[in-house]
Amino acid sequence: MPETVTEEKNEEGAKAEAPKECRYVVLAGFGGLKMLKVQKKAEPSPGEGEVLIRVKACGLNFVDLMVRQGVLEHPPKTPLTIGFECSGEVEGIGENTEGIAVGDRVIGFTDYGAWGELVVVKAKYVYKMPSNMTYQDGAALPMNFLSAYIMLFDIGNLKKGMSVFVHNVGGGVGHAVSQLCKTVEEVCLYGTASSHKHEAVKDNVNSVIDRAADYCQEVRKLSPEGVDIVLDCMCGEDTNKGISLLKPMGKYVLYGSSNIVTGETKSFFSFAKSWWQVDKVSPIKLFDENKTISGFQLRNLAFQQGQDQYIRTVMNKIFQLYSQGKIHPVIDSVWAFEDVPDAMQKMHDRKNIGKLILDPSQEPKPKVQSAPSVEGAPSQEDGKDNKETVVNGDQQ
């Protein structure tokens, strides 16, 4: 994978006019952490239907690790600026961007390209933040809260008295799920978490199940008849397990495939096992058992399937809940662009409790080895591959 970064050909000129350049987190090619570069590029300007945002905070998601490894089914072309969500202040608007003005505090939801100091976002994916919302909270909403809300309410049809199971309840989606479950009376939430997180998440769930345990067995002990909703971000074998945990009228939602990611770089073995070998499901079996299976992928919904209006409606509901104090993103930690590799490693190791946020204005942590290279210069850690050596088990 070539590391040539074409955007930098005018680098010399850009340096002469400093205000017209800004920094981005660029994925030079698919692979390990060293593929992440902080690069300067010319400042963009908004075209028709576009909004220019001076970014104050960006959200990191597990799918960013998958992007980096190149394990998405439709991987993007590298090099590119990565990241799917940011918040900031509107610095410019193109034509046909009604309802948005310079100076507005907004969230931007993007099909890549969110991790920069100054980013262009299509107006249909820009949401004006409630006045009491912080930028960090805003950047934490799109991927986790939109997903959690749609899965629980529009797919799962969560009602009073129901039960929900979710993997990794200490992660970003897990936190969003636990908070949204609390907005409905008498909902019982079961979730897995690594043992070191149990103390931190125990108030979010009715029962926390150790990630190393057989969660099917544990859930059945707690609720022998099964649960109403299973939210599965693992895929692979966990799909069958999740479906088996459903009560009659229960709904299983596949929303990710974390099982693909086993180390720092792509593993074809885990990829094949987790993705292509998922058992297909017979509609007749669903008919006999009164069960539902769903797939949910927010980015496809937003960027491939034209559902931006629907997503805006959901975002407004999330804003309402936020303004009412019913939900509040849990921020695990805030990182400089240069420290994205460390942030990704932390997420990979499942050490985060809540959301990882990037702040373009933050200074990188002082360190010798782990900062990614700036402007395409060879990284100091180029020789150290497989930093993420842990596998997809419990990371104590």
Added chain:
Amino acid sequence: MPETVTEEKNEEGAKAEAPKECRYVVLAGFGGLKMLKVQKKAEPSPGEGEVLIRVKACGLNFVDLMVRQGVLEHPPKTPLTIGFECSGEVEGIGENTEGIAVGDRVIGFTDYGAWGELVVVKAKYVYKMPSNMTYQDGAALPMNFLSAYIMLFDIGNLKKGMSVFVHNVGGGVGHAVSQLCKTVEEVCLYGTASSHKHEAVKDNVNSVIDRAADYCQEVRKLSPEGVDIVLDCMCGEDTNKGISLLKPMGKYVLYGSSNIVTGETKSFFSFAKSWWQVDKVSPIKLFDENKTISGFQLRNLAFQQGQDQYIRTVMNKIFQLYSQGKIHPVIDSVWAFEDVPDAMQKMHDRKNIGKLILDPSQEPKPKVQSAPSVEGAPSQEDGKDNKETVVNGDQQ
């Protein structure tokens, strides 16, 4: 299949005490219409948790035709009294039947055994009818309205502005679906119907599609982006077609397999084609496309999966809608027990518009050939098999 009817061994004695016998529609064995017999049996009495109902009306459903043919996956043992729903007056109660009293006007939902003058129903499946409800309306509710309600609201999560496609909108479930859709603002309903029914059903749907047409093509003409909910009672090839019609976030619900029934008697060819050869669905495909597939089988839910409390909750919502005048079963016609074969033939030919009701007190229509035999005597039509010679196409 032996036609021995063991319940009749005391026939002579029962005849001497006329008030202690009553009439039932009995399926002597699997097969054609001649397998239906009206037989007298000793009056039952209610055991613990049971209610004795003097039946005023029974509902006929497509699944009764499938029961008769023996094409259900778990067929009952014959001979047996068939039928899944009735209404009437409570004539006796066993112990532990709180809330039900002799004289109450009730609906009974049964796992077979509903088509008799006097039937015993488990109290947990007995529902007190609203005071303004007729017995015929009551008998028309369980199978059609419970199914339609659960599929639209609890599985499909029907909301303002959504679109729904249903097969056979002129049938029992179709009518229930169309009425329930009208309780939600701006719902757009597409449905198929045989051409002779178009005039009768056109006010129930936004667009009626001829049953002989390619409904996928027709729906796509009307709504190029697809629909939000597909309710499929056909199975077989229609499953893939239904899934293909879904919008992103759309939900396909399989609730029957009418395609199995092609003639008066079981066709292994259609059985295999419609049932075992249904394509399995990949959860990954659902993930990519943001789609949901569900199976729904009311009888399993009620009688095998212990969801009687849930079903009671739904029935209460249906009663509310009825009392508010928002729904009202459409009765196609009312039949004597002896005329069940004619009623089944009419349903098979898809000539009914709305619900077929049996009335135990009704005199059979005068005729020479088509009355089923009474008390196991050989039917006059025993030699005339394949009365239902039509295949599963449109029956003009």
